[in-house]
Amino acid sequence: MKLSEVLLESKEMGTLRRKESNQQLLHTSIAITPSRVNLGVVEGSMWQRDKESSANSRYTKSINDKESRRWLDHSESACQIQERCPETTIVSIADREGDIHE
Numbered sequence: 001m002k003l004s005e006v007l008l009e010s011k012e013m014g015t016l017r018r019k020e021s022n023q024q025l026l027h028t029s030i031a032i033t034p035s036r037v038n039l040g041v042v043e044g045s046m047w048q049r050d051k052e053s054s055a056n057s058r059y060t061k062s063i064n065d066k067e068s069r070r071w072l073d074h075s076e077s078a079c080q081i082q083e084r085c086p087e088t089t090i091v092s093i094a095d096r097e098g099d100i101h102e
Contacts, residue, residue, distance in 0.1 A: 024048055025067075029074045029092070031081075043077040045070040063100065071098040 026046050031039035047067060063069055071094050078092035 027070045027074070029077060042081060043074045045073060068097050068100055071100060 024046060025048065026044065028041050028045075029043040031042050033039065047070075049067070063072070075092050075094070075098075078090050082088070082090040
């Protein structure tokens with residue numbers, strides 16, 4: 001199959017901006033060595049957005065009920081790995097959504 005055919009077939013797969021699509025979202029944390037060897041997934045979070053949720057609802061939810069809670073969960077997993085592997089440097093990187101405060 002040609003790349004152009006794959007692109008045409010995947011056009012209707014949806015995006016994160018389409019409210020009418022039913023999506024499963026996945027957030028993963030992976031382990032990579034300094035020499036760039038991927039050791040695999042160490043944490044995974046899967047969720048589905050409520051149809052009724054709105055951007056304004058984020059101001060009234062507790063941190064435990066927000067999608068962004070996954071950043072804290074994954075950071076806690078990195079801390080647990082650090083405890084089990086004290087001789088290893090663990091770096092957890094987040095995008096701007098990981099800057100969380102209540």
